[in-house]
Amino acid sequence: MKKVLYTLLFLLPFSVSASSGVKLESADIDLSDSASLERGAQHYVTYCLGCHSAKHIRYKRIAIDLKLDETEILKNVAPLGAGIYDQMHSAMNGHDAEKWFGTTPPDLSLIARSRGADWLYTYLKGFYSDPGKPTGVNNAVFQDVAMPNVFWQKQGTQEAVTKNVDGHDVISELKLVEPGQLSPQEFDKMINDLVNFLVYVGEPVQLERQQMGKYVLFFILMFIVLGYLLKKEYWKDVH
Numbered sequence: 001m002k003k004v005l006y007t008l009l010f011l012l013p014f015s016v017s018a019s020s021g022v023k024l025e026s027a028d029i030d031l032s033d034s035a036s037l038e039r040g041a042q043h044y045v046t047y048c049l050g051c052h053s054a055k056h057i058r059y060k061r062i063a064i065d066l067k068l069d070e071t072e073i074l075k076n077v078a079p080l081g082a083g084i085y086d087q088m089h090s091a092m093n094g095h096d097a098e099k100w101f102g103t104t105p106p107d108l109s110l111i112a113r114s115r116g117a118d119w120l121y122t123y124l125k126g127f128y129s130d131p132g133k134p135t136g137v138n139n140a141v142f143q144d145v146a147m148p149n150v151f152w153q154k155q156g157t158q159e160a161v162t163k164n165v166d167g168h169d170v171i172s173e174l175k176l177v178e179p180g181q182l183s184p185q186e187f188d189k190m191i192n193d194l195v196n197f198l199v200y201v202g203e204p205v206q207l208e209r210q211q212m213g214k215y216v217l218f219f220i221l222m223f224i225v226l227g228y229l230l231k232k233e234y235w236k237d238v239h
């Protein structure tokens with residue numbers, strides 16, 4: 001028991017120091033917006049798949065869920081050479097990743113479930129200039145992250161504004177000091193589409209659920225009727 005307490009005490013300062021003053025921003029998640037999900041899938045392949053796989057999903061599944069033609073998905077979304085039954089595999093292997101980043105970029109299939117949409121949204125918008133880091137950036141909600149800011153051209157450069165709270169510098173906000181190719185509104189929309197897609201990947205079944213509900217009711221009804229008929233059949237000889 002004592003050991004457990006000590007371990008907890010030991011962990012406490014870390015969890016406190018890892019928090020920053022930046023509030024999570026709300027992502028606008030809409031799994032029925034197929035156009036947003038398709039754009040998100042395109043962004044994922046363009047900006048993330050180089051390092052992160054999303055092995056729980058196949059291009060075929062995306063085509064079905066978004067009601068897109070298979071050829072369309074292969075042309076507009078999947079990387080060159082990918083097949084419709086392929087999972088979203090990353091081209092990077094773990095060995096190279098270790099060498100370059102000191103860690104392997106995790107598979108992102110379930111990231112929306114573990115981190116939540118708002119965290120992802122804030123994280124992807126949360127890179128700021130930090131010349132002390134190997135990647136030149138740090139992140140407001142994931143301190144010392146090994147991931148570079150893949151959106152630096154689109155987003156521009158952000159700097160952290162800090163304030164002193166109880167003797168510690170905490171980040172209060174991020175300021176855009178050099179504009180990127182996109183306006184902040186356009187950039188927010190892009191990140192929102194991407195997060196929307198990641199939420200969908202975490203649970204593609206959500207799209208089907210409504211549909212499934214009807215089938216389930218239908219089956220329950222069928223079994224009730226069957227059960228009733230069976231009962232009649234069994235009891236026929238007894239009466």
Ligand code: HEC
Pocket residue numbers: 043044047048049050051052101103104105106108111115120123124144145146147148150194
């Ligand atoms: C150049 C390689 C690279 C690219 C491209 C890249 N990442 Fe990463 N990413 C990493 C690495 C490396 C880590 C691990 C960071 C760590 O643990 O310090 C990471 C971590 C993450 C995490 C945090 C995972 C966790 O531990 O909770 C998320 C979320 C993430 N990436 C999302 C994305 C998304 C979305 C994209 C596309 C927009 C993307 N990444 C593009 C290299 C990359």
